[in-house]
Amino acid sequence: MNALLTHFPILPVVIPLVVGGLLIVIKDTHRHFRLALSFASIALQLAVAIQLLFITSGYQPDLWPYQVAVYLLGDWPAPFGIVAVADRLAAVMLTLTAFLGLTVLMYSTARWDRAGVHFLPLFQFLLMGLNGAFLTGDLFNLFVFFEVMLAASYGLMLHGSGEMRVTSGLHYIAVNLVASLLLLIAIALIYGVTGTLNMADLAIRAGELQAGDRRLFETAAAILGVAFLIKAAAWPLNFWLAPAYANACPPVAAVFCIMTKVGIYALLRLGSLLQPTGAPAAFGGEWMYPVGLATLIFGTIGILAAYHAERVASYCVIISAGTLLSALGMPGVAMTGPALFYLISSVVATAAFFLLLEMVERTRSVGADILAVSMEAFDLDDPDANLSERTDTVVGVAIPAAMAFLGLSFIASAILIAGLPPLSGFVAKFSLLSAAFQTSETMPSMAAWFLVGAVLFASLAAILALARTGIRLFWANETVTPRLRVSEATPVAALVFAGIALAIWAGPVLDFMNETAISLDNPETYIDAVLSHDPVRKLGNGGGS
Numbered sequence: 001m002n003a004l005l006t007h008f009p010i011l012p013v014v015i016p017l018v019v020g021g022l023l024i025v026i027k028d029t030h031r032h033f034r035l036a037l038s039f040a041s042i043a044l045q046l047a048v049a050i051q052l053l054f055i056t057s058g059y060q061p062d063l064w065p066y067q068v069a070v071y072l073l074g075d076w077p078a079p080f081g082i083v084a085v086a087d088r089l090a091a092v093m094l095t096l097t098a099f100l101g102l103t104v105l106m107y108s109t110a111r112w113d114r115a116g117v118h119f120l121p122l123f124q125f126l127l128m129g130l131n132g133a134f135l136t137g138d139l140f141n142l143f144v145f146f147e148v149m150l151a152a153s154y155g156l157m158l159h160g161s162g163e164m165r166v167t168s169g170l171h172y173i174a175v176n177l178v179a180s181l182l183l184l185i186a187i188a189l190i191y192g193v194t195g196t197l198n199m200a201d202l203a204i205r206a207g208e209l210q211a212g213d214r215r216l217f218e219t220a221a222a223i224l225g226v227a228f229l230i231k232a233a234a235w236p237l238n239f240w241l242a243p244a245y246a247n248a249c250p251p252v253a254a255v256f257c258i259m260t261k262v263g264i265y266a267l268l269r270l271g272s273l274l275q276p277t278g279a280p281a282a283f284g285g286e287w288m289y290p291v292g293l294a295t296l297i298f299g300t301i302g303i304l305a306a307y308h309a310e311r312v313a314s315y316c317v318i319i320s321a322g323t324l325l326s327a328l329g330m331p332g333v334a335m336t337g338p339a340l341f342y343l344i345s346s347v348v349a350t351a352a353f354f355l356l357l358e359m360v361e362r363t364r365s366v367g368a369d370i371l372a373v374s375m376e377a378f379d380l381d382d383p384d385a386n387l388s389e390r391t392d393t394v395v396g397v398a399i400p401a402a403m404a405f406l407g408l409s410f411i412a413s414a415i416l417i418a419g420l421p422p423l424s425g426f427v428a429k430f431s432l433l434s435a436a437f438q439t440s441e442t443m444p445s446m447a448a449w450f451l452v453g454a455v456l457f458a459s460l461a462a463i464l465a466l467a468r469t470g471i472r473l474f475w476a477n478e479t480v481t482p483r484l485r486v487s488e489a490t491p492v493a494a495l496v497f498a499g500i501a502l503a504i505w506a507g508p509v510l511d512f513m514n515e516t517a518i519s520l521d522n523p524e525t526y527i528d529a530v531l532s533h534d535p536v537r538k539l540g541n542g543g544g545s
Contacts, residue, residue, distance in 0.1 A: 005051075005055070005063055006063065007071065008051055008069060008086075009052070009070065009071035009084040009085065009135060010071045010084050011044070011045075011048045012045050012048055012094055013084070013128055013132045015045055015048070016041055016042075016045065016124040016125065016131065017124075017125075017128050019037055019041035020121045020124030020125045020128065021121075022037060023037065023038065023120045023121040023124060024118070024121045031114075035113075035120070038105055038120050038124065039105065039106075041124060042098055042101045042102045042105060043102065045094070045098040045101070045127065045131070046095065046099060046102060048094075049091060049094035049095040049097075049098045052069060052086045052090075052091040052094060052095075053088075053092070053095055055067070055069050055086070055091075056068065056069065056086060056087055056088045056090075057088070057512075064529070066525050066526075066529035067087075067088075067519075067525075068085060068087045068525065068526055068529035068530070069085070069086040069087075070083060070084070070085055070086075070137075070530055070533040071083065071084040072533060072535055075535040076535070077533070077535050078137065078198050078200060078201065078530045078531055078533065079138075079197075079198030079200070079201035079531070082137075082141060083137035083138065083530060083533075084135045085135065085136075085137040085200075085526070085529070086135055087519060087526055087529075088512075088516040088519050089265070089268070089269070089340075089516055089519075090134045090135055092340065092344070092513075092516065093134040094131055094134055094135070096258065096344055096348075097127060097130050097131060097134070097258060098127075099348075100254070100258055100348070100351055100495075101127050103254075103351070103491035103492075103494050103495055104123075104251045104254050104255045105123065106487055106490060106491045107250070107251050107254070107355050107488055107491040107492070108123075108251040109487050110485045110487050110488045112160075112249055112251050112252075119159055122152045122155045122156050122159075123152070123156065123255075125148060125149075125151070125152040126149055126152035126153055126156060126255065128145075128152075129145045129147075129149025129150070129151075129152060130145075130149055130258065130262065131145075132144070132145030133145040133146060133262050133265070133266070134262075134265065137198060137199055137200065137530055138197045138199060139187050139190065139191075139197040139199065139202070139224075140191075142266065143180070143183050143184060143187055146180065146231070147180060150176050150180065153172075153176075153256065153259065154169070154172075154173050154176075156252045156255075157169040157172055157248055157252065159248075159249050159252055160249050164243075164247045165247045165248065165249075167243075167247075168240075168243035168244045168246075168247045169244065169247070169248075171243065172244040175230065175237070175240045176230075176231070178230070179230035179231055180227070182223050182224075182227040183224065183227040183228075185220075186220045186221070186223035186224035186227060187220075187224070189217075189219070189220035190202070190217065190220045190224070193209065193213050193216050193217045194206060194209070198530070199270065199273050200273070200527040200530035201530075203274055203523060203527055206274055221270075221274075224270075225267065228263040228264075228267050229263065229267075229291060229325075230263070231259075231260070231262060231263035231266075232261075232263030232264045232267070232321055232325065233260045233263075233295070233317065233318055233321045234263075234291045234292070234295050234321065234322075234325060235291065235294045235297075235298040235322070236294075236298075238318055238321075241260070241314060241317065241318060242302060242306075242311050242314040242315060242318070243311075243314075244256075245310070245313070245314040245317060245354075246308060246310035246311045246313070246314045247310070250354050250357065250358040251355065253310070253313070254350075254352075254354040255351070256317075257317055257346075257347050257350045257351045258347050258351075260317060260321050261321075261324070261343055261347065264321065264324050264325065264328070264343070267288065267325075267328070268328055268336075271288075271328075272521065272523050273526065275521075275523065287329070288325050288326070288328055288329030289325075289326050289451075291329075292321075292322050292323070292324070292325025292326030292328070293322070293326045293450060293451065293454055295318060295322030295325060295326075296322030296325075296454045296455070297322070298322070299315050299316075299319035299321075299458065300319060300458040300461045302315040302318065303315035303316065303319065303458075303461055303462060303465045304464065304465055306465065309360070309361075309472075309473060310354070310357060312465050312466065312469050313350060313353045313354050315465075316346075316350050316353065316417050316462065317350050319462065320342070320346035320347075320350065322454075322458075323339075323342065323346075323432070323458070324339055324342065324343055326454070327342070327432055327435075327436075327451065330436065330447060330448070330451065333518065333520070333521040334438045335432065335436065336513075336514075336516075336517035336520060336521070337435075337510060337513040337515075337516065338428065338431035338434075338435045338510070339432065340513040340516060340517065341427070341428045341431060341502070341506075341509060341510055342428035342429065342431075342432055344424075344502065345416065345424040345425050345427075345428045345499060345502055346417070346425070348416075348495045348496075349416035349424075349425060349495075349499055350417065351495055352409070352412075352413045352492050352496050352499075353413045353414075353417060355488075355492050355495070356406070356409050356413055356492050359484055359488060359489075360406050360410065360473050360474075361473075362482035362483075402481055402482055402483070402484050403481055405484070405489055405493075406482075406484075409493070410470055410473075410474075411470075412496045412499070413496060414462075414463075414466040414467070416496070416499045417462055417466065418459050418462040418466060419462075420459075420463070422503060423499050423500060423502075423503045424499045424500070424501075424502035424503040424506065425499065426503070427503050427506045427510075428502075429455060431510060432455065433451075433452050433455060433456075436448040436451050436452055
């Protein structure tokens with residue numbers, strides 16, 4: 001059993017890679033087999049992620065005594081070889097990614113996987129890129145997995161048809177290509193200065209740099225930080241997000257909710273490792289706090305100004321990114337645990353909202369199907385049928401009490417996003433605000449007061465915007481009862497119940513996140529686990545780890 005567990009850190013990358021390749025060669029005529037293979041892949045990824053959660057919580061001390069799962073690719077020791085590292089933070093992000101992927105894939109089976117080409121393999125490669133970014137232990141492979149993730153997202157962003165989707169998709173591609181270029185330049189500079197790209201080794205060597213090299217390293221780190229901030233949708237470089245997410249098809253927009261969190265993850269990971277050496281400003285409060293606060297204010301203004309429901313949901317993603325950046329930019333470790341709790345809650349809430357909005361749109365007597373052009377282009381139904389008939393035919397058998405389900409789900413999603421009691425959004429924001437006042441031993445700092453004010457104002461704006469959107473969608477127009485499949489209602493219900501479960505078990509989850517924050521605040525454990533992990537050939541000769 002231990003021999004199998006040693007390979008677990010690399011499985012979240014290998015599984016979607018293999019399955020994605022198989023899905024390319026399997027013909028579309030075998031749709032049911034392709035779907036079964038896709039579901040099996042993500043279910044396995046979820047099982048592996050949960051097992052890694054247990055491993056990093058100390059359930060395998062004999063195998064990984066540091067509670068950090070390390071995998072040496074090619075059996076080359078760090079820092080010379082490629083290494084995959086799963087600590088508590090990585091395991092949390094892997095579990096969230098797999099759960100979100102499973103719900104989104106289920107929703108897409110209603111029709112969205114057929115509204116364009118290669119949806120299923122692109123979806124697998126997107127998960128591969130996300131998982132790899134969370135697991136990689138060196139900067140170059142972080143860049144590689146970023147590119148895998150983005151390459152798949154480019155195809156998914158353009159999934160379907162329509163002028164607005166193509167236009168916003170091209171903007172999305174252009175901005176991310178610029179961010180990738182900055183990332184590559186920064187990585188090259190860092191390697192030239194330190195001679196390493198392994199994150200654990202970099203944490204040691206960065207502290208040994210002399211004045212001239214130190215300034216060049218900090219310049220490279222600043223460029224790296226800008227690249228991550230672009231990918232995290234930080235102001236002023238997030239103008240691409242709202243049109244891109246609003247015009248993407250619903251399952252794609254839903255899974256994209258976690259993509260902005262990859263940039264935040266990278267900032268948190270590198271910031272925690274470089275902290276003992278005096279983390280450059282790009283990974284500390286000098287940048288993250290003011291940029292996060294500006295992003296939060298920008299998202300608040302945007303959500304008040306937005307009219308279309310999909311743009312409202314997009315600005316909710318920006319607000320969550322701003323909240324996380326400003327919270328993680330605060331000094332100390334008190335904010336990190338609540339911020340991770342908020343990250344999980346915001347991802348499930350905004351993903352549920354994106355999926356729900358498409359179903360709510362069907363209640364409107366005019367424009368009930370937002371992908372009618374794609375449906376006709378890909379011959380999903382009879383183009384001569386009227387709009388309501390097309391909706392019923394494609395979507396399938398109606399679930400009982402469809403309007404009641406949509407209304408209750410909308411209310412629950414709005415409560416989660418706005419941070420109202422009693423769901424997890426309230427617990428997350430209350431924990432954040434409480435922790436903000438604990439960042440100073442005497443009295444709350446001005447930074448804490450600004451953060452509290454911005455978060456409360458954003459919550460009020462979200463309440464107003466979401467209430468206005470709900471009134472317009474459900475009451476202001478003539479509505480028809482839509483026909484919804486169980487495969488569409490179940491993912492939304494699962495995401496909403498995840499928010500409810502987070503509120504019910506808020507104590508244990510917050511405790512786990514706070515322990516994760518403490519482990520990040522002590523990077524020596526991560527560094528020792530990576531650099532002292534012995535190759536298998538040495539273990540076979542009697543060596544130990």
